[in-house]
Amino acid sequence: MSSTTEFLVQVRGLVTREANLQYSDFTEGPLSPHLDVHPIVPQFTGIATPISSLFEMVSPLSESTHVIFHASDEFQATIPLEELQHALLLFQQDEKPLKKGFPVRLIVPNGSSECLNVKSVVKIEFVHHTEPEEKATFGFKNLVAPTEL
Structure with a gap:
């Protein structure tokens, strides 16, 4: 299992204050309230914080239209702010950091996308799309090294 010293979620992009979030930011810091996720999304257990608390902490700029959630396995989801x-950001199970989905898992209970959640989120990036998409998009980044072309 990953230790709390490896826990890092970067928040970047069109925000007033960028952040490097540690486990303590979720358990003891400004990211609250803490909610039992199971009554909200029954297929999950654990403790989550509403993403609105992250928004309050970093203050997205008015030109921000979407948020890109980057996972450690190169998966990403781009979701309209609205x-x-x-x-929710699920960060804890059994009073410990997540085993599956470490460091945090995004859960979108009523989103337009079939991708209800993104596990292992390591970066949250606020961006502006000039032609806003109506629905969330998701998939793996296709990273090809120049030597592989």
Whole structure:
């Protein structure tokens, strides 16, 4: 299992204050309230914080239209800001950091996408899309090294 010293979620992009979030930011810091996720999304257990608390902490700029959630396995989801009103960041199970989905898992209970959650989120990036998409998009980044072309 990963230790709390490896726990890092970067928040970047169109925000007033970028952040490097540690486990303590979720358990003892400004990211609250803490909610039992099971009554909200029954297929999950653990403790989450509403993403609105992250928004309050970093203050997205008015030109921010979407948020890209980057996972440690190169998966990413781009979600319109308005779809994130009820989103949660799951960070704890059994009073410890997540085993599956470490460091945090995004859960979007009423999003337009079939991708209800993104596990192992390591970076949250606020961006502006000039042609806003109506629905969330997701998939793996296709990273090809120049030597592989």
